[in-house]
Amino acid sequence: MKRSELKFNAKEKLHNNWAWGALMSLMLMLIAYLVSRGIMFLMFGSAGIFGFMMAERVLTEDPGFVISLFVSFAGFVYLLSLGISLITGMFDKGVQIGYLHLVDGKKENNVFKNIFLAFRGGRTYNYFVNVLLTSIFTGLWSLLFIIPGIVKSYSYAMTFYILEDMHKAGKEVGVTEAITKSRQMMKGHKFQLFVLDLSFIGWGILATLALGIGWLWLVPYIQTTKAEFYRKLAANN
Numbered sequence: 011m012k013r014s015e016l017k018f019n020a021k022e023k024l025h026n027n028w029a030w031g032a033l034m035s036l037m038l039m040l041i042a043y044l045v046s047r048g049i050m051f052l053m054f055g056s057a058g059i060f061g062f063m064m065a066e067r068v069l070t071e072d073p074g075f076v077i078s079l080f081v082s083f084a085g086f087v088y089l090l091s092l093g094i095s096l097i098t099g100m101f102d103k104g105v106q107i108g109y110l111h112l113v114d115g116k117k118e119n120n121v122f123k124n125i126f127l128a129f130r131g132g133r134t135y136n137y138f139v140n141v142l143l144t145s146i147f148t149g150l151w152s153l154l155f156i157i158p159g160i161v162k163s164y165s166y167a168m169t170f171y172i173l174e175d176m177h178k179a180g181k182e183v184g185v186t187e188a189i190t191k192s193r194q195m196m197k198g199h200k201f202q203l204f205v206l207d208l209s210f211i212g213w214g215i216l217a218t219l220a221l222g223i224g225w226l227w228l229v230p231y232i233q234t235t236k237a238e239f240y241r242k243l244a245a246n247n
Contacts, residue, residue, distance in 0.1 A: 011242045013206055020234035023112055031109075031230025034121050038105050038229075041125065042098045092145075099141040103170045104128040109233040110171055113241055133174075136183050140169055143189060164200040168192040171240040195247050206239060207232075 024031060108124030111117055118124050128137040144166045152159025166189055173188040196203070210232055217224025 011202070011239070013209055016206070016235050016238045016242070019238045020231060023234055024230060027112065027117065028227060028230065030119070030121065032226040034105055034108065034124055035226045035229040037121055037125055038101060041101050045097050046094050095145055096138070096141055099145065100128040100137060101125055103137055103141060106170055106233060107174045109230065110174060110237040110240065112234060113237040133177055136173060136177070137170070139185060140173060140188055143186065144169055147189070161200065164203055165193045165196050167203060168195050168240055168243070171237070195243055199243060203239060206235065
């Protein structure tokens with residue numbers, strides 16, 4: 011499939027919808043910021059409590075408790091980080107599917123409904139499980155060096171598009187079924203999607219130079235192009 015054709019189709023779909031896309035990007039950024047700030051507040055507050063408890067035990071010369079406290083705090087920080095990833099991931103996937111609906115000619119005009127799409131219509135469990143599993147699988151592959159993790163992230167790239175199509179068809183979705191179908195669909199196409207991503211680097215530089223504001227319009231362009239990529243790929247599978 012030609013990148014130029016995908017991008018042309020994406021711009022056609024975004025005609026008269028740029029403001030809708032920019033508003034969705036802005037709301038998603040705001041939600042991600044608020045979620046991360048809220049969890050960071052909990053983290054620093056907990057650090058103060060853990061620090062006080064640790065200092066108290068150091069003074070009483072109880073190294074075993076200090077070590078267990080440090081390990082507990084490290085685990086707590088990890089869980090908070092995972093929480094940020096999962097919560098923002100749910101919102102991000104809802105927006106991703108919003109652009110798939112745009113490509114399909116079924117755009118939801120209400121921006122908030124798109125952002126909270128993963129939490130509506132009986133999607134929550136399947137979306138949450140797949141956000142969690144794709145994060146875990148990609149993370150595990152990344153432990154083998156960064157490149158295997160990147161390759162696997164492209165293998166799983168179609169997961170939520172597939173999940174949405176299965177949801178709309180009323181099909182029962184197995185725990186890893188959408189992930190497996192994405193891996194199968196992306197065989198021989200991972201490099202195509204990688205090059206498609208690279209083709210946006212110039213726009214990304216310009217968007218960043220514009221004080222980051224350009225990303226409000228670039229994200230819809232990228233997401234719509236990727237939704238077009240999925241539809242072309244699905245049609246050939």
